[in-house]
Amino acid sequence: MPDSANSAKSKTMNRRELLKLSPMLFVGAFAIPKTREPLLRGGVAFTDWASAKWFRRNHLAPTFADSELTPLNQFYVNTYDLDDPGVDLEKWRLTVSGDVKWPGEYTLAQIQSLPKQAQNTRHICVEGWDVIGRFGGTRISDFLEQVGANPEAKFLYVECADDYYESLDMASALHPQSLLCYEMYDQPLTREHGAPLRLRVPTKIGYKQAKYLTSLRVTDVVPKLGYWEDQGYPAYYGL
Amino acid sequence: MADSNYLPVPFAAVDAEESQVRTAYEHPWAVRFCHWLNAVSLFVMAGSGLQIFRAFPSFGPKIPQHNLLNVPKSLALGGWLGGALQWHMTFAWIYVATGIFYLAYQIFSGSYRQSLFVPRDLAGVWPMVRYYFFFGRKPAQTGVYNPLQKMAYTSAILLGLLSILTGIVLYNPVQFSILAMLMGGFHWARVWHFCVLCALLLFVLGHLIMVILHGWNNFTSMLTGWKRNPEYLP
Numbered sequence: 001m002p003d004s005a006n007s008a009k010s011k012t013m014n015r016r017e018l019l020k021l022s023p024m025l026f027v028g029a030f031a032i033p034k035t036r037e038p039l040l041r042g043g044v045a046f047t048d049w050a051s052a053k054w055f056r057r058n059h060l061a062p063t064f065a066d067s068e069l070t071p072l073n074q075f076y077v078n079t080y081d082l083d084d085p086g087v088d089l090e091k092w093r094l095t096v097s098g099d100v101k102w103p104g105e106y107t108l109a110q111i112q113s114l115p116k117q118a119q120n121t122r123h124i125c126v127e128g129w130d131v132i133g134r135f136g137g138t139r140i141s142d143f144l145e146q147v148g149a150n151p152e153a154k155f156l157y158v159e160c161a162d163d164y165y166e167s168l169d170m171a172s173a174l175h176p177q178s179l180l181c182y183e184m185y186d187q188p189l190t191r192e193h194g195a196p197l198r199l200r201v202p203t204k205i206g207y208k209q210a211k212y213l214t215s216l217r218v219t220d221v222v223p224k225l226g227y228w229e230d231q232g233y234p235a236y237y238g239l
Numbered sequence: 240m241a242d243s244n245y246l247p248v249p250f251a252a253v254d255a256e257e258s259q260v261r262t263a264y265e266h267p268w269a270v271r272f273c274h275w276l277n278a279v280s281l282f283v284m285a286g287s288g289l290q291i292f293r294a295f296p297s298f299g300p301k302i303p304q305h306n307l308l309n310v311p312k313s314l315a316l317g318g319w320l321g322g323a324l325q326w327h328m329t330f331a332w333i334y335v336a337t338g339i340f341y342l343a344y345q346i347f348s349g350s351y352r353q354s355l356f357v358p359r360d361l362a363g364v365w366p367m368v369r370y371y372f373f374f375g376r377k378p379a380q381t382g383v384y385n386p387l388q389k390m391a392y393t394s395a396i397l398l399g400l401l402s403i404l405t406g407i408v409l410y411n412p413v414q415f416s417i418l419a420m421l422m423g424g425f426h427w428a429r430v431w432h433f434c435v436l437c438a439l440l441l442f443v444l445g446h447l448i449m450v451i452l453h454g455w456n457n458f459t460s461m462l463t464g465w466k467r468n469p470e471y472l473p
Contacts, residue, residue, distance in 0.1 A: 010262065010465070010467075013463075013465065014459075014462075014463040014465060017268070017462070017463040017464050017465065018462055018463055020268050020271075020272075021268075021271060021272060021275065021462065023272070024272065024275055024276060024279075027276070027279050027333075030283075039329065040325040040326065040329050041325075042329070043325065043328050043329020043330070043332065044324070044325050044328050044329065046329075046332060047328040047329075047331070047332070047410075051410070051411060051414075054411065054414050055414060056414065059413070059414065059416075061413045061416075062413070062416050062419075062420075070300070073302075074300060074301070074302040075302075076301040076302055122412070122425060124412070124425060125295075125301075126294075126320065126324070127294040127295040127320065128291065128292070128294055128295035128429065129295045129297075129300075129301035129304075130425055130426060131300075131301065202413065203413050228321070231321055232321040232322065232325060233321045233324065234324065234328065238411060238413070238414065239411055239412055239413040239414070
């Protein structure tokens with residue numbers, strides 16, 4: 001065969017082989033803002049879905065010895081707008097509403113009358129740092145039972161004195177280590193750590209551990225996902 | 240198989256036509272597709288990973304925070320932590336899917352024989368190192384890849400696997416607590432994840448240098464699959 005014919009044939013073949021790579025062009029959709037946004041949202045949603053899929057109700061977060069605790073003064077405090085929203089601890093009540101038999105206002109003493117659990121668990125911030133802290137409080141599952149919450153409901157939705165807000169899926173809320181936390185390092189919560197009551201869910205990322213709780217709603221539909229989630233952070237973010 | 244002149248013929252099928260130009264089909268479609276898709280996702284994973292790292296550029300405690308290195312914004316992708324997480328979490332799946340598809344293809348097609356580093360390649364590594372770095376004599380090329388190349392490609396696959404495993408531990412250290420424990424806990428998993436990134440970037444650097452040194456004909460073989468006049472053909 002003459003060399004030119006051979007080269008023409010080889011060119012056609014090369015072009016055909018190159019065209020076979022054209023499915024690659026779909027990644028170009030990530031370069032166009034209009035298609036990028038939904039794709040990235042979908043990617044995060046899929047990641048959240050997978051994380052929820054491999055969540056095990058009774059698999060405990062690792063716990064640590066007292067000697068492994070990060071000293072309280074080295075427990076970083078992340079606030080989103082103010083260090084202390086000025087909660088009046090005397091008048092403080094937790095407003096419970098939604099799909100519960102006994103909605104109303106609950107005092108800290110009522111919450112503390114339920115069995116207390118203390119745990120040394122790792123707190124992980126989405127930024128990448130982590131600390132091991134000691135947390136004490138009432139199991140969310142005990143409290144929900146006390147107020148007659150429908151365990152089939154999908155979410156807890158909490159609001160905070162500093163206008164922060166969070167949603168928590170029911171399976172994670174009912175986890176045996178999920179707490180309505182009122183103590184850290186065996187002392188009442190300090191102002192900067194969310195006095196008088198915060199969430200402590202060791203199966204969740206840091207920003208889901210809302211501080212200065214003022215209300216708790218049991219619901220199938222959340223009005224918003226959470227302060228950071230509504231800005232694009234993953235909504236489920238299980239650990 | 241143990242023949243030293245063993246040529247992985249199905250994957251370097253010599254063009255049957257008689258002519259001066261001899262071509263070999265080195266890279267099947269699946270391999271080329273995975274190569275380029277992985278190149279994109281590796282780029283995105285590294286860039287968004289560096290942006291995530293910028294949120295806390297340290298491996299020590301938060302208080303006091305000692306920054307290890309400040310990654311310039313120009314190397315980071317995603318703009319801010321939340322944006323980078325979106326890229327990282329989305330492309331992680333593309334990266335994983337590409338890896339699974341690639342490994343499945345290599346195993347079921349038998350094409351892995353072309354690139355998998357096996358013990359009998361060991362003897363050929365040093366002569367290649369001597370040739371590349373110490374002006375040694377060029378060893379005869381007997382297959383599509385030389386032993387050093389096979390070692391590099393096989394290491395890259397292992398690094399890819401490690402990047403996924405350390406990444407899973409960083410994302411879900413509670414559900415994967417056993418895996419986390421094997422890595423020394425969440426804190427260390429973060430260190431390993433970063434080390435794997437550095438090793439992968441070193442691989443990419445070496446790879447790009449070699450691609451440039453070997454020229455256009457070698458480069459286009461990863462686009463079309465065909466290589467003209469490869470040196471291992473008689």
